[in-house]
Amino acid sequence: MRAMVLDRPKQPLQLRAVPKPKPDRGQLLVRVNACAVCRTDLHVVAGELPDPKLPLILGHQVVGRVEQIGKDAPSNFAIGDRVGIPWLGWTDGDCAYCRSGRENLCDNALFTGYTIAGGYADFTVADARYCFHLPDRYDDVQVAPLLCAGLIGYRSYRKTGGAQHLGIYGFGNAAHLIAQIALYEGRELFVFTRPGDNATQENARQLGAVWAGGSDEMPPKRLDAAIIFASVGPLVPAALRGLAKGGAVVCGGIHMTDIPSFPYADLWEERVITSVANLTRRDGDDFFAIAPRVPVRTHTETFLLEEANTALDRFRAGKLNGAPVLVVNRAAPSEVAAMDLNSRESSGEPR
Numbered sequence: 001m002r003a004m005v006l007d008r009p010k011q012p013l014q015l016r017a018v019p020k021p022k023p024d025r026g027q028l029l030v031r032v033n034a035c036a037v038c039r040t041d042l043h044v045v046a047g048e049l050p051d052p053k054l055p056l057i058l059g060h061q062v063v064g065r066v067e068q069i070g071k072d073a074p075s076n077f078a079i080g081d082r083v084g085i086p087w088l089g090w091t092d093g094d095c096a097y098c099r100s101g102r103e104n105l106c107d108n109a110l111f112t113g114y115t116i117a118g119g120y121a122d123f124t125v126a127d128a129r130y131c132f133h134l135p136d137r138y139d140d141v142q143v144a145p146l147l148c149a150g151l152i153g154y155r156s157y158r159k160t161g162g163a164q165h166l167g168i169y170g171f172g173n174a175a176h177l178i179a180q181i182a183l184y185e186g187r188e189l190f191v192f193t194r195p196g197d198n199a200t201q202e203n204a205r206q207l208g209a210v211w212a213g214g215s216d217e218m219p220p221k222r223l224d225a226a227i228i229f230a231s232v233g234p235l236v237p238a239a240l241r242g243l244a245k246g247g248a249v250v251c252g253g254i255h256m257t258d259i260p261s262f263p264y265a266d267l268w269e270e271r272v273i274t275s276v277a278n279l280t281r282r283d284g285d286d287f288f289a290i291a292p293r294v295p296v297r298t299h300t301e302t303f304l305l306e307e308a309n310t311a312l313d314r315f316r317a318g319k320l321n322g323a324p325v326l327v328v329n330r331a332a333p334s335e336v337a338a339m340d341l342n343s344r345e346s347s348g349e350p351r
């Protein structure tokens with residue numbers, strides 16, 4: 001099968017023919033149809049995350065069809081079913097974190113496209129217990145970016161509790177998805193972009209934000225919570241300064257540059273800074289229940305599997321018009337009809 005392989009950090013991925021994986025006990029063999037590219041993939045390629053499994057097949061927003069079922073796999077999937085494979089690939093179920101409902105923090109967790117092989121390939125295998133059924137409303141390309149930006153974004157959003165005045169720093173893929181849910185739930189949204197990025201600010205206002213401005217500006221009123229989706233540490237004290245008493249800053253990314261020091265007075269009055277790590281299966285179930293009701297819409301830009309380096313380069317350079325998605329295998333004829341009906345939401349057809 002074809003795979004885009006990372007041999008070493010800071011090198012381009014290599015298109016290579018590798019053996020098709022076999023499903024182990026409890027695993028599904030999945031024919032990959034689409035795999036969205038996440039900012040975390042950039043951090044893995046840049047060598048900013050420790051100890052990736054090398055050589056590595058990246059990709060943790062995988063959409064495909066079950067081709068084969070390993071021994072003793074749970075019966076929640078049948079051959080031919082559509083399946084979504086997220087970042088959380090395996091947990092031990094046994095450590096203190098798993099036993100207290102926090103499998104996202106599992107001491108021995110394995111992560112798709114990082115410490116186990118992911119979806120930048122024709123096929124992949126995944127532990128069936130960590131895979132999701134995906135809402136029928138979405139085609140494969142539309143649903144792929146929901147699998148990380150959506151799920152981990154949703155976990156970040158839930159950490160803001162009932163925040164009525166909600167700030168979002170960094171209006172990329174995750175922010176765009178979560179903003180739709182926040183508005184659906186009646187929150188007032190304040191969006192912060194790079195100073196001077198008027199196009200993104202206008203975009204946020206059109207989506208329904210009550211205010212949009214630069215990250216160097218203070219919000220017009222104190223915020224109950226702010227989520228930071230940009231990997232820029234200095235945004236943390238900036239966001240903190242705009243919070244109401246008891247407010248929270250939630251860092252929603254897996255990697256962030258260092259946070260500068262700030263006066264204790266900015267944290268005083270029970271303000272909180274927290275981060276979100278990974279996801280639980282519960283986050284996924286909750287998100288895929290609410291997403292089609294909103295409905296959360298995705299904007300995508302598609303690339304072929306062998307164009308993965310181009311997708312990564314353009315992502316890094318901020319030159320994308322939607323969430324990047326690799327189209328790996330052309331959809332079967334019955335799936336194409338559904339895609340045609342929905343393709344207006346996507347910004348481009350597979351090239």
Ligand SMILES: [Zn+2]
Binds near residue numbers: 091092
């Ligand atoms: Zn565990």
Ligand SMILES: [Zn+2]
Binds near residue numbers: 087
């Ligand atoms: Zn991700």
